[in-house]
Amino acid sequence: MxxxxxxxxxLIISSNSFSQYSNPESVTYDPVGKNYYISNTLSQKIVKRDPSGTVTDFATVGSSIYGVTYYNGNIYVANGNRIRGYSIATGTQVFLDTVTGATFLNGIAIDSTTGILYASNFASGLNARIYKVNLNNGESNAWANLPRQPNGVYVDKARNRVLVCSWGANAVIMGVPISDSTSVSTLITTPYANLDGIKLDRNDHVYISVYSSTGSVVRYDINFSFPAFVVASGFSNPADIYVNRWTDTLVVPSANTNTVLFFPLSxxxxxxxxxxxxxxxxxxxxxxxxxxxxxxxxxxxxxxxxxxxxxxxxxxxxxxxxxxxxxxxxxxxxxxxxxxxxxxxxxxxxxxxxxxxxxxxxxxx
Missing domain, CATH: 2.60.40.2550 (Immunoglobulin-like)
Known part of the structure; x- marks a missing residue:
């Protein structure tokens, strides 16, 4: 038999139109409205992509616009040393927190059970930190000091940790226990330089974007026990990727080509x-x-x-x-x-x- x-x-391919994306940086998803939201560093805007593929302006943020995430009906974005929040219903700003000590907030991730947002400060040395922002009351503080310059972050709630990928040669993946931010560990030293986004799918595969002019997206097992598998390659500066766990879709913003590409994972x-x-x-x-x-x-x-x-x-x-x-x-x-x-x-x-x-x-x- x-x-x-x-x-x-x-096969879903986004348009290369400059009017749609302008150095797309980071992607998030509203599971209620089924819309994607993409930050663009050049136009300094967040745009919305609806289920039909139509892209429209959502909010103008200003310079230094990077990571975005969805939480409780709002879109939050890293903006310099600030975290801003915009209502999905109205597009107006509903949250602003200036994070003391931060210089360049980049990757952000939300613990949806607590409303705590984790943001990487894209710096090295003593400024290589993760900051914690409470979206419920606006309080923020330096949460974890890191040995390498941090970029993408992901809240791995099932294992009580925050995953962080680093910038630079032989970039690493770090794990920070949510209950003890002083116990930072290096989970794997990779052969890649300049890791950008990090996300998990429903099967706990770890996806990481390698930011370069010939960039790729690679996949590790949850324990980083085996070498990475190249999922897709040939991108020009793939930035902060997104894995849609509702639709099993990998979303890759390619900064240099002003495109956002969608790949089925299941x-x-x-x-x-x-x-x-x-x-x-x-x-x-x-x-x-x-x-x-x-x-x-x-x-x-x-x-x-x-x-x-x-x-x-x-x-x-x-x-x-x-x-x-x-x-x-x-x-x-x-x-x-x-x-x-x-x-x-x-x-x-x-x-x-x-x-x-x-x-x-x-x-x-």
Missing amino acids: KLLFTVIIS IPTNISQVNGVISDFKLNQNYPNPFNPETKISFSVFSKGVVNLSVYDISGKLISTLINSELNAGEYEYNFKSNGLPSGMYFYKLKSGNFTETKMMTLIK
């Missing part, structure tokens, strides 16, 4: 059994080809393992990672939708263990 998996995947499946035996790994030619607007990509997995299926443009630039997860042996069929892509030739590549195969497909509109 073999399994036939019918999988529907939509695959909805309909499973039926048919007769047959899987004898090897195999990537089949898509059908139909040429296609518009969608085509089927099928392949066989001989043994259980991590499978990566990605699409590239004719220059070899990554367009999207369609799947990057462990699959059982079986035959898979993907209905690939080309939403937002121009006509042209594209490559799709299948990788699993030592197996790699690439084929070409043509989109004609």
